[in-house]
Amino acid sequence: MLNISNNKISKYIDITTFKSGKEIFTKQYHKRFKKFLLFFTFILIVILFLPWTQNITSKGSVTTLKPNHRPQTLQSQIPGRIEEWFIQEGDYVKKGDTILRISEIKSNYFDAKLSERTGNQLNAKASSVIAYQNKTQAYKNQIIALKQERKLKLAQAQNKLMQAYLKVKSDSIDLEAVKIKTTIAKTQYKRTVTLQKEGLKATKDVEEKRAKLQEANAKLISQKNKLLTTENNVINAKLTISTLKATYNDKLAKAQSNVFTAQSSAFNSEAQVSKLESSLANYKKRESLLFVTAPQDGYINKAIISGIGETFKEGEKLVSIMPANYDLAVEMYVKPIDLPLIHIGEKVRVQFDGWPAIIFSGWPNVSYGTYGAKVIAIENYISSNGKYRVLLTQDKEYEPWPKAVRIGSGARSIALLENVPIWYELWRQINSFPPNFYQPKNKKQAETKNKK
Known part of the structure; x- marks a missing residue:
């Protein structure tokens, strides 16, 4: 049965004629396994062509x-000291809710009435600006008055100069008339002297003519002196006009300088007012920063600096918050x-x-x-x-x-x-x-x- 011996019994006996021989030697083994392998191979090939x-x-x-x-941390824009917490970890907060209160640690901001005093300084400086503006306007009004006065004074001096010109012209005409009279008197005198020598005129007539000639010469000298005086008056009138112009120009320049000085002081005060306004706004904003508030709705995750009295620097993380939406x-x-x-x-x-x-x-x-x-x-x-x-x-x-x-x-x-x-x-x-x-x-x- 086991075919161990070289002497095989199958040479002499047909084993398949027996029942057990039929059961063993005529049966086909691994038939189902082969079918399974064929089916598995087919399925595998199909799977290889499936989409992936x-x-x-x-x-x-x-x-x-x-x-x-996203989760965020809250910081303070100013250094400070923690004074009071209004929340605990896990609390839900709405936008604007106060999370904690802090206090100042810089000596420049210890004054509790710093904003009020700065406001008083601001009001005083604003009043100073108004005063300087009024002063500037007063100087401008003074300039307007000086210009008006200069105009009238110059018109008056021009009239006097015109009068002096007319007086010179009148005296010039009078001088010419006196010259003519003097020439006539001289001619008459010479004629009388000639006639006296010829015996036609008496000595008395010669003396009268001589007296008239002397009188005419005196009037001529007087008229020349008068003309020189009126010409001098013209020069004096011109000098007066020049003096008036110089005087009023000096007064106007001084007044204009005062205007510029007042304006400069006003501008300086306005600059100080602007600086005080900026300082006051900064102080008020800084006061609002003493309360750390929630930037949006969310949940408090963790208090990073938790103790009362702890100090921190500006920009240091204080608390972590998770937005709700x-x-x-x-x-x-x-x-x-x-x-x-x-x-x-x-x-x-x-x-x-x-x-x-x-x-x-x-x-x-x-x-x-x-x-x-x-x-x-x-x-x-x-x-x-x-x-x-x-x-x-x-x-x-x-x-x-x-x-x-x-x-x-x-x-x-x-x-x-x-x-x-x-x-x-x-x-x-x-x-x-x-x-x-x-x-x-x-x-x-x-x-x-x-x-x-």
Whole structure:
């Protein structure tokens, strides 16, 4: 039976005629196993030709869509000392609610009535500005009066000069008349002397003519003196006009200098008023900074500086707050070799930490526990980890993301690319080739239109 011996009994006896021989030697073994192998091989070949969605997987974390929705810390713009807390960790606060009160630690601001005293200084300086403005106006009125007075004085002096000119003209005419009379008297005298020598005139007539001649000469000298006096009056009138102009120019220059001095003082006071106004506004603003308030609705996460009486510098973190209203997003990091395959609007599947999921990366439709997302932003500069940051937001075409997801929790993203056969994907993975260069249909259509 075991065919151990070289002397085989099958040479002498037909074993298949026996019942046991028929049962053993006529039965075909592994028939079902062969069928199973054939069926498995067929199924495997079919599977190799099934479609497989190429993808890019990466790990990331949950964040917010807008920067102002992310957790933030509150700082004080001024250094101070903590005096009183109005909240505790975990409290919900509304925008404008007071979180803590601080006090000043700089000696320049210890005065409790600093704003009031600065306001009094401001009022005094403002009154000083008004006084200087009034003084400037008074000097301007004085200038107007001086100009009017100069105009009248000069008109008066011009009239006197004109009178002097007319007097000179009148005296000139009188001088000419006296000269003519003197010439006539001289001629008459000579004629009388001649006639006296001839005996036709008496000595008395000669003496009368001589007296008249002397009288005419005296009048001539007097008239010349009078003309010189009137000419001197013309010179004096001109000198008076020149003196008036110089005097009033000096007075006007002095008054104008006083105007400029008053204006300069007014401008200086206005500058001090502006400086005091700025100081007063700064003091009032600083007083409002003594209360740290919530910038938006949210929850108090942690008090970073907690003790009463602790001092801090300006810009130092005091408390952490988490906004109450936010839009979730996921940030994923992709390798530089995969970056050309990522496009704005690309479909992505996301799995959140803490939510059970059954994932078939190549068959997203049969996966369970993943949520739809799409790419909305791609960073243009590489991150410190050597990868590019991609921001994902919820895809409204699919089921909404879980409400219990917290910012900062982990997430795993699967960016869906082109559909290829499974055998091609296996061949690509074995050879460590990158996924096919993928362009979304919308982008291809847009490029085609641009070419046309």
